[in-house]
Amino acid sequence: MAKFEIYQSGAKNEYRFRLVASNGQNILSSEGYSSKAGCMNGIDSVRKNASNTKAFEKSVTPNGAFRFNLKAPNGQVIGTSQNYKSESGRDNGIQSVMKNAGEAKIIE
Numbered sequence: 025m026a027k028f029e030i031y032q033s034g035a036k037n038e039y040r041f042r043l044v045a046s047n048g049q050n051i052l053s054s055e056g057y058s059s060k061a062g063c064m065n066g067i068d069s070v071r072k073n074a075s076n077t078k079a080f081e082k083s084v085t086p087n088g089a090f091r092f093n094l095k096a097p098n099g100q101v102i103g104t105s106q107n108y109k110s111e112s113g114r115d116n117g118i119q120s121v122m123k124n125a126g127e128a129k130i131i132e
Contacts, residue, residue, distance in 0.1 A: 026124035030132045039063035052103035074125035090114035
């Protein structure tokens with residue numbers, strides 16, 4: 025089963041989350057939040073927006089890797105994917121977020 029992992033990192037010890045698929049693959053990571061409540065709101069936003077295909081912005085990095093961002097209706101990035109070697113890998117990552125975000129449990 026997929027899960028959201030909440031952790032703290034960085035110089036500011038910010039709260040972050042990552043959505044991890046049932047196979048252990050990290051499929052979406054958040055920005056840093058100054059509070060745990062902000063981080064939880066980010067997870068709620070992923071859950072609300074993951075079913076909207078228009079919320080996913082696909083891109084290619086300068087070195088040719090494929091990735092995506094999940095965006096809120098206001099255009100703010102909620103989460104960013106890992107880099108994928110192929111376009112189909114990225115698209116499978118999007119499908120995994122869409123499938124798993126709503127039911128993923130939260131692990132602190």
